[in-house]
Amino acid sequence: xxxxxxxxxxxxxxxxxxxxxxxxxxxxxxxxxxxxxxxxxxxxxxxxxxxxxxxxxxxxxxxxxxxxxxxxxxxxxxxxxxxxxxxxxxxxxxxxxxxxxxxxxxxxxxxxxxxxxxxxxxxxxxxxxxxxxxxxxxxxxxxxxxxxxxxxxxxxxxxxxxxxxxxxxxxxxxxxxxxxxxxxxxxxxxxxxxxxxxxxxxxxxxxxxxxxxxxxxxxxxxxxxxxxxxxxxxxxxxxxxxxxxxxxxxxxxxxxxxxxxxxxxx
Amino acid sequence: xxxxxxxxxxxxxxxxxxxxxxxxxxxxxxxxxxxxxxxxxxxxxxxxxxxxxxxxxxxxxxxxxxxxxxxxxxxxxxxxxxxxxxxxxxxxxxxxxxxxxxxxxxxxxxxxxxxxxxxxxxxxxxxxxxxxxxxxxxxxxxxxxxxxxxxxxxxxxxxxxxxxxxxxxxxxxxxxxxxxxxxxxxxxxxxxxxxxxxxxxxxxxxxxxxxxxxxxxxxxxxxxxxxxxxxxxxxxxxxxxxxxxxxxxxxxxxxxxxxxxxxxxxxxxxxxxx
Numbered sequence: 001x002x003x004x005x006x007x008x009x010x011x012x013x014x015x016x017x018x019x020x021x022x023x024x025x026x027x028x029x030x031x032x033x034x035x036x037x038x039x040x041x042x043x044x045x046x047x048x049x050x051x052x053x054x055x056x057x058x059x060x061x062x063x064x065x066x067x068x069x070x071x072x073x074x075x076x077x078x079x080x081x082x083x084x085x086x087x088x089x090x091x092x093x094x095x096x097x098x099x100x101x102x103x104x105x106x107x108x109x110x111x112x113x114x115x116x117x118x119x120x121x122x123x124x125x126x127x128x129x130x131x132x133x134x135x136x137x138x139x140x141x142x143x144x145x146x147x148x149x150x151x152x153x154x155x156x157x158x159x160x161x162x163x164x165x166x167x168x169x170x171x172x173x174x175x176x177x178x179x180x181x182x183x184x185x186x187x188x189x190x191x192x193x194x195x196x197x198x199x200x201x202x203x204x205x206x207x208x209x210x211x212x213x214x215x216x217x218x219x220x221x222x223x224x225x226x227x228x229x230x231x232x233x234x235x236x237x238x239x240x241x242x243x244x245x246x247x248x249x250x251x252x253x254x255x256x257x258x259x260x261x262x263x264x265x266x
Numbered sequence: 267x268x269x270x271x272x273x274x275x276x277x278x279x280x281x282x283x284x285x286x287x288x289x290x291x292x293x294x295x296x297x298x299x300x301x302x303x304x305x306x307x308x309x310x311x312x313x314x315x316x317x318x319x320x321x322x323x324x325x326x327x328x329x330x331x332x333x334x335x336x337x338x339x340x341x342x343x344x345x346x347x348x349x350x351x352x353x354x355x356x357x358x359x360x361x362x363x364x365x366x367x368x369x370x371x372x373x374x375x376x377x378x379x380x381x382x383x384x385x386x387x388x389x390x391x392x393x394x395x396x397x398x399x400x401x402x403x404x405x406x407x408x409x410x411x412x413x414x415x416x417x418x419x420x421x422x423x424x425x426x427x428x429x430x431x432x433x434x435x436x437x438x439x440x441x442x443x444x445x446x447x448x449x450x451x452x453x454x455x456x457x458x459x460x461x462x463x464x465x466x467x468x469x470x471x472x473x474x475x476x477x478x479x480x481x482x483x484x485x486x487x488x489x490x491x492x493x494x495x496x497x498x499x500x501x502x503x504x505x506x507x508x509x510x511x512x513x514x515x516x517x518x519x520x521x522x523x524x525x526x527x528x529x530x531x532x533x534x535x536x537x538x539x540x
Contacts, residue, residue, distance in 0.1 A: 043397065099293045107298070111509060114472050114476055115505075202472075205391075205476075206476060240380065240381055
């Protein structure tokens with residue numbers, strides 16, 4: 001009974017401190033150009049950046065670019081996830097395949113996906129497909145590796161039990177493999193969503209297909225510092241949103257799982 | 267039951283030493299060889315200029331990277347990568363320990379760090395370019411400022427998760443602050459820290475490549491982009507191959523370091539599992 005008010009007080013204190021921290025950051029940012037530590041040409045005033053940010057928010061062209069970036073992100077993430085789940089399940093379930101593919105996976109996985117940008121440009125030119133190659137390659141491995149771990153994690157006793165009870169292959173997949181793999185899959189999906197966003201924007205910056213990344217590159221070469229910083233803030237907010245949404249989905253999908261259930265009885 | 271079948275299989279297989287070596291070689295090398303042969307066949311049949319066969323790429327690799335180019339382009343890139351990663355490790359662990367141990371500081375900075383981490387690291391390249399110009403320092407700063415987040419946040423989490431019984435024991439034995447840090451807090455956080463370093467390495471490699479593609483007249487990333495713009499296809503592929511090798515090398519080196527640093531931890535987990 002007495003725990004409740006202190007807990008609420010603590011949450012309030014935490015929220016207050018968080019707001020103070022953010023405000024402090026903005027104040028320090030405003031002070032640096034004001035005091036002349038860095039030329040406002042290179043580090044513009046916060047007020048200018050925020051003003052530009054709000055200008056962008058009522059600009060239709062901005063939303064179109066945002067939509068373009070998020071479309072690449074969505075397509076890339078979906079393709080990568082579907083491919084990784086299918087291949088990961090097959091490779092994970094068959095020991096022969098797992099042993100045979102090990103070297104190839106361990107060699108291909110650490111290749112930085114941005115290394116593929118030149119090939120993607122040669123193959124598809126300055127188009128969304130080129131960006132998709134990079135996005136899919138990077139996010140595929142995140143999910144694939146997690147699915148393989150997850151499928152391999154099936155409890156031996158549970159598997160033997162299922163077998164001796166005569167469960168069909170499909171029943172085993174849905175009642176045994178899927179529940180075991182789901183926590184791993186959700187982790188992989190959350191990582192892949194963040195990685196896909198990073199590469200969607202990076203691809204636009206380097207390749208030049210339309211979107212937020214290209215806008216960033218354009219405002220840099222135009223020397224428009226306030227616009228550049230405003231766009232960086234936008235990408236940060238976008239990344240934050242993707243993180244929050246996927247964490248939420250993870251908790252919803254895994255609400256039955258010990259890792260979520262056991263956290264706090266609230 | 268599983269152990270039983272395992273033994274039967276191994277006795278059947280160990281009949282001759284030769285066949286055992288053959289299978290242990292066939293598994294790791296079989297598929298890569300198959301893929302290379304397949305690539306070679308497709309490359310000779312196809313009319314597309316963009317996919318030269320493996321032998322041409324190997325030849326281009328030798329001509330392009332063995333020799334002065336290695337000293338001029340590859341080593342500086344790797345040096346910047348190493349400096350950036352080292353800076354991010356030192357910064358991330360130092361700041362992460364302080365923030366993790368100080369409750370009010372953690373609550374003060376948490377939303378801010380959450381936001382800063384969410385910024386896609388390559389976006390920092392134009393910003394740092396604006397602040398520092400196109401210099402080597404800029405590239406190192408870009409690498410460090412992107413790679414520091416996973417280490418920082420993992421260190422904070424790891425430090426927070428120190429076993430409270432151990433902390434209290436250390437307190438009641440009046441272990442000094444430094445000793446507590448060195449013998450309790452950092453070891454307890456090290457599995458998380460190493461996980462952060464692993465993520466940081468891949469981010470750093472990406473930033474190394476892009477920062478050079480963007481603003482440079484030397485380096486691996488610059489070379490690859492240059493080859494692509496000039497339609498030197500085989501050379502471009504050889505550059506990609508080299509980047510892949512760097513990635514694999516980093517992963518292997520990290521694996522060795524991790525095993526050494528976390529030997530005690532893996533040991534404990536093994537004992538717990540048995």
